[in-house]
Amino acid sequence: MSMNTEIAIGILGAILSSLSFLPQVLKIWKTKSANDLSLPTILLLAANAATWLTYGMLKDAMPLAITNAIMLSMLLIIIFFKYKFRKNKK
């Protein structure tokens, strides 16, 4: 792969990663329900994002840090929503 192709794929990946949890946040907000989401999965994804955020900051890899800061923020919102809407059981 050429360097330009790699950078283009990297930017595309960063945008896709950053946005990936946005539809989930909007869906929970709309339905006020997050019962089907697995809390261990959300916590593992958040731990993973926090790890990459730390790694990105230590290595001065800002695109990595920013992408994972956005993902971590959305995951924290999902955790908050899961707590907030926990009583809406069927």
Add this chain to the structure above:
Amino acid sequence: MSMNTEIAIGILGAILSSLSFLPQVLKIWKTKSANDLSLPTILLLAANAATWLTYGMLKDAMPLAITNAIMLSMLLIIIFFKYKFRKNKK
């Protein structure tokens, strides 16, 4: 960071990433319900895992490729479950 610390963090990250969707797969299997999961989010995560899997194979970065192959497999199972259990609406 020393090289050993970096490798240790890398292995920890790979294991956490690989396992992160397992609790979600088990939860859907147990409850037969995946209505609250956002399909666009799952598809974006799957596209992201497929991209990293391809990148890992092109770069001969096997830990990256294997981690993302496992994540992609679990995400495909979740997509299948979401389709299979779609009638279990409240």
